[in-house]
Amino acid sequence: xxxxxxxxxxxxxxxxxxxxxxxxxxxxxxxxxxxxxxxxxxxxxxxxxxxxxxxxxxxxxxxxxxxxxxxxxxxxxxxxxxxxxxxxxxxxxxxxxxxxxxxxxxxxxxxxxxxxxxxxxxxxxxxxxxxxxxxxxxxxxxxxxxxxxxxxxxxxxxxxxxxxxxxxxxxxxxxxxxxxxxxxxxxxxxxxxxxxxxxxxxxxxxxxxxxxxxxxxxxxxxxxxxxxxxxxxxxxxxxxxxxxxxxxxxxxxxxxxxxxxxxxxxxxxxxxxxxxxxxxxxxxxxxxxxxxxxxxxxxxx
Ligand SMILES: Nc1ncnc2c1ncn2[C@@H]1O[C@H](COP(=O)(O)OP(=O)(O)OP(=O)(O)O)[C@@H](O)[C@H]1O
Ligand SMILES: [Mg+2]
Numbered sequence: 001x002x003x004x005x006x007x008x009x010x011x012x013x014x015x016x017x018x019x020x021x022x023x024x025x026x027x028x029x030x031x032x033x034x035x036x037x038x039x040x041x042x043x044x045x046x047x048x049x050x051x052x053x054x055x056x057x058x059x060x061x062x063x064x065x066x067x068x069x070x071x072x073x074x075x076x077x078x079x080x081x082x083x084x085x086x087x088x089x090x091x092x093x094x095x096x097x098x099x100x101x102x103x104x105x106x107x108x109x110x111x112x113x114x115x116x117x118x119x120x121x122x123x124x125x126x127x128x129x130x131x132x133x134x135x136x137x138x139x140x141x142x143x144x145x146x147x148x149x150x151x152x153x154x155x156x157x158x159x160x161x162x163x164x165x166x167x168x169x170x171x172x173x174x175x176x177x178x179x180x181x182x183x184x185x186x187x188x189x190x191x192x193x194x195x196x197x198x199x200x201x202x203x204x205x206x207x208x209x210x211x212x213x214x215x216x217x218x219x220x221x222x223x224x225x226x227x228x229x230x231x232x233x234x235x236x237x238x239x240x241x242x243x244x245x246x247x248x249x250x251x252x253x254x255x256x257x258x259x260x261x262x263x264x265x266x267x268x269x270x271x272x273x274x275x276x277x278x279x280x281x282x283x284x285x286x287x288x289x290x291x292x293x294x295x296x297x298x299x300x301x
Contacts (some may be wrong), residue, residue, distance in 0.1 A: 020090065022050035023163050024074055024176065029081035031069050039082055042233035043069045046082050048238065049227065056202055058223035060262060062270045066234025067212040071178045074210065075101045087176070097125065100169040104181040106161035108153040108168070115140065115149035118167045125172060139167040140202060159190035166198070170205070177202075179211045184219070192250065194248045195221055199247055210236055217250045218264035228265045238265055 044066035122132035230237035
């Protein structure tokens with residue numbers, strides 16, 4: 001069976017392999033932001049999400065549905081307005097070395113070399129120099145960048161920058177990797193290569209990954225499960241288990257079919273966003289434009 005569970009509001013992980021409960025548990029987690037004039041925006045309606053240890057979970061949803069908000073909450077960079085977030089049963093009180101976030105922009109320090117960028121979090125964590133160097137080498141080799149360790153970020157391609165950012169995320173050896181559209185700005189071939197590399201690293205290091213993407217094919221290529229988020233405000237719309245053998249190919253028929261299911265699910269949500277964000281006259285492209293009685297469209301032809 002290609003399609004797994006489908007729920008509207010709850011996204012429980014399948015039972016954990018070791019029976020120890022989810023590594024990440026969001027219970028009734030919602031988030032509102034209040035601006036300087038006191039106006040409140042609901043970024044996320046209360047959601048329940050469980051992630052099991054070692055799972056590769058993808059979050060897809062239209063712009064503004066709260067994907068980054070969920071990652072920031074799990075990272076401890078923001079506090080929820082409602083509900084609780086627990087990692088291994090312990091409430092999240094702030095950022096911690098067990099979680100790192102990787103963003104679409106590599107955010108490397110331009111004045112440091114690749115190696116120095118990767119060493120940076122270890123210096124902050126006061127890891128002894130020899131140990132830091134050996135770890136940096138291990139992870140730079142893992143992302144195939146050891147040869148470029150003395151290059152500066154401006155000398156690297158987009159894919160190489162993201163590899164360096166991945167090494168920098170991995171070097172503190174977090175149990176949980178939070179990835180916010182990390183390959184969203186890359187061309188398709190480079191993204192394909194990085195999917196394969198990330199999958200290998202995930203398998204070798206047995207990390208738990210929460211991966212945000214706009215791209216349903218990328219979600220089906222990588223995820224054990226995909227949570228489709230709805231928008232305005234964000235909420236869990238559907239949960240799909242991807243029961244396809246790995247490694248998967250984005251061009252594979254089953255991947256394309258499942259991605260089409262997800263894309264369809266997203267379509268109505270994206271249309272909702274466009275209706276709110278563009279001029280009053282916007283309609284979905286497929287909807288025929290019917291001339292009103294006063295328009296005289298095509299008259300005289
Ligand atoms: N710091 C903030 N202050 C005010 N509103 C915010 C803040 N951060 C996010 N929001 C709002 O919360 C909602 C969810 O934002 P979020 O960035 O999580 O969406 P997203 O799904 O990651 O979107 P995108 O796909 O464009 O990255 C949006 O309406 C956004 O404008
Ligand atoms: Mg975002």
